[in-house]
Amino acid sequence: MTARTHFDQELEKVHLHILKMGSMVEEAIDKAIEALVKQDEEMADAVIDGDDKIDEMEVFIENECVRLIATQQPIARDLRIIFTAIKLITDLERIADHAVDIAKNTKRLVNEVYIKPLIDIPRIADIVKHMLRDALTSYINTDVDLAMRTCKLDDEVDGLHAQIYRELIALMLEDPRNIKQATHFLFISSYLERVADHATNICEWVIFVETGEHKDLNA
Template sequence: MTKRQNFDSSLGDLRKQLIEMGNMVEQAILSSVRSLKEGNLELARSVIAQDAAVNAIEESIDEAGTRLIATQQPVAKDLRRILIAFKMAGDLERMADLAVDIAKVTLRIGEEPLIKPLVDIPRMAEIVQVMTRDSIEAYVNENVDLAYRMAKMDDDVDQLHSQILRELFGYMVENPRTINQSQLLCFVSRYLERMADHATNIGESVVYLVKGKRPDLNA
């Protein structure tokens, strides 16, 4: 195997790990919100337990990428591919942490009935899940157009976040007994909004990889 073939093979392994990590994060996002919607404490605990596996993949990506830089000494775009893999793994790991935070909200609410059926929060989660999937696909295929399209979904998430906050503030004003749970649900909405920002960060990294300049897709 030539040096180039060896590098491409190692880079392919990095991509596979990022795809696996992305899949795990997608599942964590949906499962954490489903645990909240259904009051499923066991599902919430499983999301928290699974976080260790996500952290392990991030560590593996860091180790493999560092080893690749040391042994292959890549330059230009090849080096950017590895450095961006590091950053993507960091963004995905933080998204997984935010899913854990949502699962912890489920446990804090426990068996207490929800103050309202959850509609917009699950909708946010679905959008964030698609953003996560598309951001990984954009990286794997170096697809700038997909990165831009994915980033536009962040606007939908922001609108839902604002809508949820307005609604929950209304609940708190009308019935002070809902304040504690309303605050927790505000946190959940904020966690999802932050996840969308991390997915957008990945999109920016894809544009930087392909074009050599970093745009502000949150603008």
């Protein structure tokens, strides 16, 4: 077995772990939004409690990456792939933190009658999950085109977030009793917007793997 083949095999293992971490993170976002919609406190608690496992996963993958650099001493593109893995799991971990943020806000809302049916927040969550999945796929397949397309969805998310913001301010102005609830929704929407930023970061890393250049597409 050549060293090169060994590196590829080890890399594939890292990629499988990243995919697993990605699906855990996606599920955390999913459950956080479901808990919010259903006002399900138990489910919100499950998201908060589940974060430790995602943190452990991050540390595990980090250690694998460091081991791979130390033992295989990759250069050029191979080094950039590992390097990107290290950066990417930081973004995944932060996305999971935002799922926890959403769950914490949800817990404050479980006993309230919602001032409006939740439509736009689940919609923004759907786009954001879609971005996350495509960002990870673009990494695994080093698909720069997909990475570029995925970044563009960030504008849609920013637009939706701005719209949600305006609506919530209007609801607060309409009736002061809406204020507390609306500020929670405001924060939840801003967390989802941040998740989209992290997915965009991942896409930027994919472009970096191929080109060796890091472009800031969040601006």
